[in-house]
Amino acid sequence: MRALVLPAYGPASTLTVGTLPDPTAGPGEIALRMAGASINPIDWKQMSGAAARWIPLELPAVLGRDVSGTVVAVGSGVKELVVGARVMGRVRGGAFAEIAVGPAAGFVAAPAGLDLADAAALPLVLLTGAQLAEEAIDARAGESVLVTGATGNVGRVAVFAAKGRGAKVWAGVREKYVAAARELGVAGVVILDDAAAVAALPELDAIADTVGGETGGRLVAKLKVGGRYGGVVGVPAAAEAAAKEKRIAAKSILTHDDGKRLAALAQAVADGALAIPIARRFPLAEGAAAMDFAQKGAEGKVLLLGL
Numbered sequence: 001m002r003a004l005v006l007p008a009y010g011p012a013s014t015l016t017v018g019t020l021p022d023p024t025a026g027p028g029e030i031a032l033r034m035a036g037a038s039i040n041p042i043d044w045k046q047m048s049g050a051a052a053r054w055i056p057l058e059l060p061a062v063l064g065r066d067v068s069g070t071v072v073a074v075g076s077g078v079k080e081l082v083v084g085a086r087v088m089g090r091v092r093g094g095a096f097a098e099i100a101v102g103p104a105a106g107f108v109a110a111p112a113g114l115d116l117a118d119a120a121a122l123p124l125v126l127l128t129g130a131q132l133a134e135e136a137i138d139a140r141a142g143e144s145v146l147v148t149g150a151t152g153n154v155g156r157v158a159v160f161a162a163k164g165r166g167a168k169v170w171a172g173v174r175e176k177y178v179a180a181a182r183e184l185g186v187a188g189v190v191i192l193d194d195a196a197a198v199a200a201l202p203e204l205d206a207i208a209d210t211v212g213g214e215t216g217g218r219l220v221a222k223l224k225v226g227g228r229y230g231g232v233v234g235v236p237a238a239a240e241a242a243a244k245e246k247r248i249a250a251k252s253i254l255t256h257d258d259g260k261r262l263a264a265l266a267q268a269v270a271d272g273a274l275a276i277p278i279a280r281r282f283p284l285a286e287g288a289a290a291m292d293f294a295q296k297g298a299e300g301k302v303l304l305l306g307l
């Protein structure tokens, strides 16, 4: 099969298209012919070596976590998915190739109303945004919740999920995204590097943070005593400190499989209730350009299309 190969840690220009043996589905796994694969920040963190300490790669490697396509083989023990099924899901690397293999538990049927390739935009961001709002901060009806990076791919799902719980949601964004944030139907929009605007926010019950670092840490001062902080890029030091002083419950999450929730959220996308914009689609052969485009801040998902 043809695949986008990372021979050594480096910038996007390091990626080359090569030919590798077809991977095979082991017990509990499926193999699929890739229709689409989407790029996530974790892919360029792995590509550059920035993530190598906690997720070392065996090089040369094929990156990619999100994939959609048609099942071509199932491993022993797989009952729910059959050859020929149109599926979308998460793999632990290897999505940027003609054939991808991953645990069947990470896959669900792609909604009938969605283009199969475009469905690859969804699995990781749908699950992460929902798990941030529903598990990390456990957003509740009537609560004031701030979602940071709200127009980002994970952020917009966290907004949707927190609103679905009946929370009053504030979208925290950079100034250039204010208009896009208003379209999320939120209670308010706040520019995160505008100290006066942040100070004017009401006291918050919870923060769903997709940005982290100093920006995420500064916001913790807005949480009420006993409030909740949830993050997807760790817990900032300031949140750790506030956790003790103000009895803040601070949690960082790693996305886990949840087929039922993934299917429901993907249906919400197919129905038009939740928008995950696609910034651009590239053929797999132009994967290096696609990765460069995504890494520079694409404002939406970047897709690779099967050959």
Ligand SMILES: NC(=O)c1ccc[n+]([C@@H]2O[C@H](COP(=O)([O-])OP(=O)(O)OC[C@H]3O[C@@H](n4cnc5c(N)ncnc54)[C@H](OP(=O)(O)O)[C@@H]3O)[C@@H](O)[C@H]2O)c1
Pocket: 040, 041, 042, 124, 125, 128, 148, 149, 150, 151, 152, 153, 154, 155, 172, 173, 174, 192, 193, 210, 211, 215, 231, 232, 233, 253, 254, 255, 297, 298, 299, 300
């Ligand atoms: N823990 C997990 O299991 C898990 C799973 C999935 C994703 N993640 C992480 O979650 C993060 C978000 O992923 P994503 O797919 O949503 O990325 P994304 O689509 O690029 O969204 C991130 C958003 O946050 C904005 N942003 C970044 N720094 C900001 C700041 N200081 N102030 C205001 N806005 C800021 C970005 O704006 P600009 O583009 O203008 O910078 C962008 O709109 C990534 O770091 C990713 O690695 C973690």
